Every structure is written in C-alpha cells, then in structure tokens.
Amino acid sequence: MHKQKQIDFDRIKKAIGYLNENYKSQPTLEQVAEHVNLSSYHFQRMFSNWAGVSPKQFLRYISITHAKNLLKEENASLLDTTYELGLSSTSRLHDLFIDIEGMTPGEYKNGGENLSINYSFVESPFGETIVASTTKGICYIAFVKDEKSALQSLKKLYPNAQYRQYTDQIQQNATFVFTQDWSKLDKIKLHIKGTDFQLKVWQALLTIPMGKLSTYSNIAHKINNPKASRAVGWAIGDNPVAFLIPCHRVIKSTGLLGQYHWGSDRKAAIIGWEGAKIWDQTP
Known part of the structure; x- marks a missing residue:
C-alpha cells in the first residue's frame, strides 16, 4: 500500500x-x-x-491569475496590519498550532552531542517524509527520495547526536495535520537549530494562512527588515521542517510559483492541495 x-x-x-x-x-x-x-x-x-x-x-x-489575486490581498493587508496582527480569522492557521523554540548553543554544541533524536519515515499526501524529534519537539521534516540518503542528510545537521528509529508521540501529533481536523490537534512543538534571523523568518512564515501566498519582500517587511529580501530567501531555503513551516507559500511577486527545495512540482502540488482544502469549503 x-x-x-x-x-x-x-x-x-x-x-x-x-x-x-x-x-x-x-x-x-x-x-x-x-x-x-x-x-x-x-x-x-x-x-x-x-x-x-x-x-x-x-x-x-496553481494558476498565475489566482496567485496574483492572493498576492494583492497580502499586499493590501500589509498596509493596515502589523506583523503581530497579521493573522486570518480562519481556524486553519499554522501559527495557532505551532510553537518554534530555537535550540540553545549547548543543545547542538559539537554537532548535537547532547541530543537524542528519534526518527521515522511517514507517508504524506506529497510523498514519503522523514520526521525527526527531540524530547522538546520536531527538529526535522524532509521529503524523501530514498530512506538512506534522507537519514544521511539528517545526520549531517547533528552528526554527533544519538539516533533511534522510533515513532514517538511528538511525531504522531505533527503528522496528524495531514489526516485530521487541525482544530482538534494538540499544539505542535518545533525544536530547531537556526540563527536569530532565520528563526524570525520561519516565525513569519507561520503567519501565512493555509490557502494563501506571500512573497520574499513581504516576509522581509513582516520582520521589519524590508531590504533583506535576498537574505530572507536564503533563510527560507534553509527551512529544516518541510510543510509545517510553510516555505512553499512564498512565491515570486510575478505570480510564478518559483523553485522549492523539494521540487517545484511538489510545491505546486502542496499549494494546489491547500487551495482545494480551503477554497472548496468556502460557502
């Protein structure tokens, strides 16, 4: 199956x-x-x-016309909404369910020698994923081409951590987002390694509602650093938690969906799938 x-x-x-x-x-x-x-x-x-x-x-x-209309809404909201209030009324917002905690230097010192990481391979609507967790939360999610190379990529982030292939409750709660009503889920905790700038960018991504889109420049404005669009792009590319931190919702200002760390066709698949979930439920 x-x-x-x-x-x-x-x-x-x-x-x-x-x-x-x-x-x-x-x-x-x-x-x-x-x-x-x-x-x-x-x-x-x-x-x-x-x-x-x-x-x-x-x-x-996934059409350019639809994307441009969503970006017009996003640009309009920037004119009268602060970063803190940049939330939709929808109950399907990532930031209502996800908390990001940055790792302390001691937690990933010397390649994560103080970390114990559980990992498992899990089906999603967009292909197989590797999901990894510490005792504090999810530290890594990536789409998988093959399980061996996926595990190697995880171990490059934390080469000295202790690893165990085991599906824990933290992982199960996180992957329930694909199959269950978000309003009935426990809050998802992320425990991730990143610079202060990266963490700000990843937090800003959580304010993009499901079914909506944003641009690199809009994210730069949201973190009060409007000239940092290129750096925002690098931080988005370094996102360690696929889907839950929705870097797929950031597209070009032209309306083109653009590239994605896990493939542009997968990005279109996720955007279209989310759009269908939201817009086809609108009365």
Whole structure:
C-alpha cells in the first residue's frame, strides 16, 4: 500500500508538472492522462481522490491569475496590519498550532552531542517524509527520495547526536495535520537549530494562512527588515521542517510559483492541495 501511494503521488506530481508547463494551451483531461500513462477515467478518479477536486479545478489554484489575486490581498493587508496582527480569522492557521523554540548553543554544541533524536519515515499526501524529534519537539521534516540518503542528510545537521528509529508521540501529533481536523490537534512543538534571523523568518512564515501566498519582500517587511529580501530567501531555503513551516507559500511577486527545495512540482502540488482544502469549503 505504501509503495502504491508513492507511485500514485509520483504520477500526480508528473501531471502537475505537465499542467504547469502547458497551462496556456489548456490541455484536455485525455492529454494529461496520456502523459502519465493512465486512462482518462482512472486518472480523473486518482487525482480527485488525492486533491478533493478535479484536475481542471486544481489547475485554477496553481494558476498565475489566482496567485496574483492572493498576492494583492497580502499586499493590501500589509498596509493596515502589523506583523503581530497579521493573522486570518480562519481556524486553519499554522501559527495557532505551532510553537518554534530555537535550540540553545549547548543543545547542538559539537554537532548535537547532547541530543537524542528519534526518527521515522511517514507517508504524506506529497510523498514519503522523514520526521525527526527531540524530547522538546520536531527538529526535522524532509521529503524523501530514498530512506538512506534522507537519514544521511539528517545526520549531517547533528552528526554527533544519538539516533533511534522510533515513532514517538511528538511525531504522531505533527503528522496528524495531514489526516485530521487541525482544530482538534494538540499544539505542535518545533525544536530547531537556526540563527536569530532565520528563526524570525520561519516565525513569519507561520503567519501565512493555509490557502494563501506571500512573497520574499513581504516576509522581509513582516520582520521589519524590508531590504533583506535576498537574505530572507536564503533563510527560507534553509527551512529544516518541510510543510509545517510553510516555505512553499512564498512565491515570486510575478505570480510564478518559483523553485522549492523539494521540487517545484511538489510545491505546486502542496499549494494546489491547500487551495482545494480551503477554497472548496468556502460557502
């Protein structure tokens, strides 16, 4: 079952890439299905089961026009809302559920020799992930190509930590965001390594509501450092906790979705999936 889900998502990701590349010609369902080697019927059913909407509806949520409209809302809110008040009324806000705690120098001194880290491999709607935690919270989430290299990447961050492959309650609570109503979840704690500037940027990302988008320059304004767009981009690229710290919600000011540490097609998949969850529930 796990392998089949990964195969299905790889097909979805391939389809999204095709839609992104060919959106101007408005490809038909048959054309997209053929591109991923499925019949129209099976592709429509698989895609709708995953996204909750049809491929045609999904395309609307990853279109430049939709992105630009969301950015207009974001820019308008910057004019009359402070960083502290930059929250939506929706109950599906990351920052209502996530606390970031920066590690102390002693906690990652000498490559994390004082840390005990549990890790596990977990399915998500966007492919397999590696999820790692300390006793204080989640310290790492990344999308996985293969489990061996994923673990090596984690160990590069904390080479002298003690590791155990074990699924703990902290990890389970964090991954429930994919399957359960957020309003019924316990608060998610993150325990991560970063500079003061990086932590500010990652905190600012948490104020972007699910289904919304922002830009690098808007994030720089939110941390009261409007000239730091490039540094903001570097900090976003160094995000150690995929999805929960929503760096995927930051796009170019032109409305193009742009690059993503774990692949631009996966970024489009997450943005579209979140858009479908939010906008298709709007009365």
